[in-house]
Amino acid sequence: MYVTIEIAYLSTKGIRTTFFSEEMDAEKALEIANDFEKWNRAESIQFFDHRGNRWNKKELVSYTEEIVTEPHHVTVFFDAGFDLKTNQAGLGCAIYYRQNHKSYRIRKNIVVSELTSNNEAEYAALFEGIKQIEELGVHHQSVTFKGDSKVVINQLLGEWPCMDETLNQWADRIEEKLETIGIDPLYQDITRKENREAHQLATKALENVEINSHIELEKL
Template sequence: MYVTLKIAYVSPKGMQTTFHSEELEVEVALAIANDFEQWNRTKSIEFIDYKGNHWNKKELKTYTEEMVSEPSHVTVYFDAGFDLKTNKAGLGFAIYYTQNHQSYRIRKNSTVPELTSNNEAEYVALFEAIKQLEELHVHHQQVTFKGDSKVVINQLLGEWPCMEETLNNWADRIERKLEMMGVDAQYQDIARKDNREAHQLATKAMENVEIDSCKKF
């Protein structure tokens, strides 16, 4: 979870101003707030989440303590391959997250028959990753999705039009699922070399090599 720190500052001579931070991980924001409080010069401290909700320090600390047992700091890498001759797609995704102060990685792939294009396969790979997040009970937080499909990323960001009905249906399905889960999706277009793990998973799926693992590291 990321928040913006809002601090109302009062100088020893009574001068006042307000500071706003950049988006910070909630643990970092709480630590900075503690530092400011040690100066005894803060009139008030607020934390503002991505939805615009305002928290005081006690509320946010209680919330983060409750969230420790749930998956957080989630990043998803996804990719797909597509065989034009058979219309068979290989899907792959890797999910990184923390839970109970431990870091985990899920790696999973699968094959899907009868798709229409590589772009559709990329959408399906993302949708399968989101279904995995749902099984993990990821909800009401920001999640970063990284892929090397400029079509999928830019269409979901709203920067490119989605004219094909098939792709538009997948985009709508993804947005409905994320809204239901309360997930604020942060999409990032990355280079193929930075998406190597998901690409290899998709390639292995095309070779009929199934991978389904969860590892603590």
């Protein structure tokens, strides 16, 4: 989980002010909070998640201790390709997460033939990513979904209307699945360059090259 820190600060001369941090990983936010407490100048320290929910230090410590053994800090990159000649779609997703203080990556692609458009394929790729994190055991937390399909991202954010019944059905299916496993989605529109990994997976699927990997990442 990512949070923003709010620190009510009192200087040695009795001047009060409030500091707000940038959004950061909850564990790093706790480290900074501990440093401020050592100076004995912080009158209060509170944390806010992306939904505006307020956390005190004890609550955030408890949360990070509970979730460390489960997959968390999950990010799903998704993309799709659609071949008009064959009516086949290649779906690709790359998933990054942390568990037990280690980082992992899943790469998955599949080819399907039941779809009718590139936009539908993009929705299907996102749904495949959701199925993958469900199999991983991710539940009741925020997950970031990144894709370069403005149609999918903006429709799911409610910023663009969806007039296509097929796409509406996919959106409903996605929302129902996320609700079932307790996922609070954070959708981000990224560039094709930023989404290169998922794009390559989708392309390989259309070339009938199956990729299904799950590895631990080396520490940087």
